[in-house]
Amino acid sequence: MTTEGLPSTEQTNGRPKLEVADIFRAFGPAYRERHVLTPEQREVMAAIETCRTVVLGGHADVCQRCGHVEISYNSCRNRHCPKCQGLAQARWLAQRMERVLPTHYFHVVFTLPEPLRPLVLRNRRSLFDLLFTAASATLLELGHDPNWLGATLGITAVLHTWSRTMRFHPHLHCIVTGGGLSEDDTQWLSTKQDFLFPVRVLSSLFRGKLLDGLRRLYKKGQLDLSGPCVPLSDPATFARLVAELYDTDWCVYAKEPFGGPEAVYAYLGQYTHRVAISNWRLRSFDGEQVSFSTKDGGTETVSAETFIARFLLHVLPKGFVRIRHYGLMAPSNATTRLERARALLTSGDDASGAPLHQVSAPEEDRTTSALSGEDIEDLGWQDLLLLLTGHDVNVCPLCGQGPMVRVALSVVRSPPETPEPRDSS
Numbered sequence: 001m002t003t004e005g006l007p008s009t010e011q012t013n014g015r016p017k018l019e020v021a022d023i024f025r026a027f028g029p030a031y032r033e034r035h036v037l038t039p040e041q042r043e044v045m046a047a048i049e050t051c052r053t054v055v056l057g058g059h060a061d062v063c064q065r066c067g068h069v070e071i072s073y074n075s076c077r078n079r080h081c082p083k084c085q086g087l088a089q090a091r092w093l094a095q096r097m098e099r100v101l102p103t104h105y106f107h108v109v110f111t112l113p114e115p116l117r118p119l120v121l122r123n124r125r126s127l128f129d130l131l132f133t134a135a136s137a138t139l140l141e142l143g144h145d146p147n148w149l150g151a152t153l154g155i156t157a158v159l160h161t162w163s164r165t166m167r168f169h170p171h172l173h174c175i176v177t178g179g180g181l182s183e184d185d186t187q188w189l190s191t192k193q194d195f196l197f198p199v200r201v202l203s204s205l206f207r208g209k210l211l212d213g214l215r216r217l218y219k220k221g222q223l224d225l226s227g228p229c230v231p232l233s234d235p236a237t238f239a240r241l242v243a244e245l246y247d248t249d250w251c252v253y254a255k256e257p258f259g260g261p262e263a264v265y266a267y268l269g270q271y272t273h274r275v276a277i278s279n280w281r282l283r284s285f286d287g288e289q290v291s292f293s294t295k296d297g298g299t300e301t302v303s304a305e306t307f308i309a310r311f312l313l314h315v316l317p318k319g320f321v322r323i324r325h326y327g328l329m330a331p332s333n334a335t336t337r338l339e340r341a342r343a344l345l346t347s348g349d350d351a352s353g354a355p356l357h358q359v360s361a362p363e364e365d366r367t368t369s370a371l372s373g374e375d376i377e378d379l380g381w382q383d384l385l386l387l388l389t390g391h392d393v394n395v396c397p398l399c400g401q402g403p404m405v406r407v408a409l410s411v412v413r414s415p416p417e418t419p420e421p422r423d424s425s
Helices: 020-034 039-050 086-097 114-122 124-144 199-219 227-233 235-246 261-272 304-312 337-346 363-369 373-378 381-389
Strands: 058-063 069-073 105-111 154-162 168-177 179-182 188-190 252-255 282-285 289-293 299-303 323-327 404-408
Touching (some): 020 039, 020 304, 124 154, 124 168, 179 337, 199 252, 227 235, 289 304
Antiparallel strands (some): 058 069, 154 168, 179 188, 282 289
16 A cells, blocks of 8 residues: 555644544555444444545635635544544533532442453443443442441443553443432431542452343343354353353452542543544554554554454444443432532531532633533534633634634635725825
């Protein structure tokens, strides 16, 4: 494949010059000929390849003073596209800020063990659902247990399926309130600032719940056991797998986020709309090999075919919800128990007597958090971009004065020259 016309790694106007779309457009047709793809994977490839290109149509912004023209093409808005997540993330974050409680929070990560991953690949929807169910039930059960807390926690969970090298690595990021509402709704019961639950207890309970759910699915015949999972059709082989997984320590990671509760959601906001790899991590593409940054400043180089295969591993089932809320954060509690908890925290009625964590967003987050989710929802993308970046797309970037008027591409015209005023003296 010729390298002529391939993008370099230089940046243009603060944007990465090399994009996932470039690799898809250069190697995608050949990849589709060689591989059988799901309808969702084909849809994602097509969306990324055509995003912000003439294929999707567009518009032009014309300066009414100097005639400068800025052409913009429409976005695909696919949730797997690296270019289409920024504004969606900002809107989501502003809406979630309305539900932030003035307390400390913990970040807990639940990871599925490697021996389960082939089965998960064949049963994405059902086993991703099971991951959410087992992780949330683990946290809620320990929260309700009077030996640990005796209260209902608030939980927001986000599914990720990738490692830094884009290999299949399904795990759940959970932001958990550092305390909960008592069962009779009369008290806020706080955890210690630096301790939620023992990691070993979290891991053991999560493992038991997930494997119990897995066995139920197996007994009901609701698992796809084709392809590499055919041996698991034998009940004895499946039982051995489950027994081995019971004897394995499962990875559950818990750490207190710092910076205040609003900063917690700003931190979570980094995860909610992330895709398998951002365009900023791409280093080079010569038409055959792709290099991208990995963990701790490292770089990995793979064939374009391998790169696309890894990216497509993370295409979610159509309509699958990858951000879910439980306990006090569940939609059913948003206007009832959540607000009761807020009232108790605001009044300082913390049964533990521990000092409440102060609500303070970092400087860069205060502009967005000052607006309600409803305000953000009502903003057009131009106003939201101005709010987030300070860049006003309605002002000409060339002369800095003229208003930009949007017109269809087919009728782009420079404004007629304005005659110089005559000297009337």
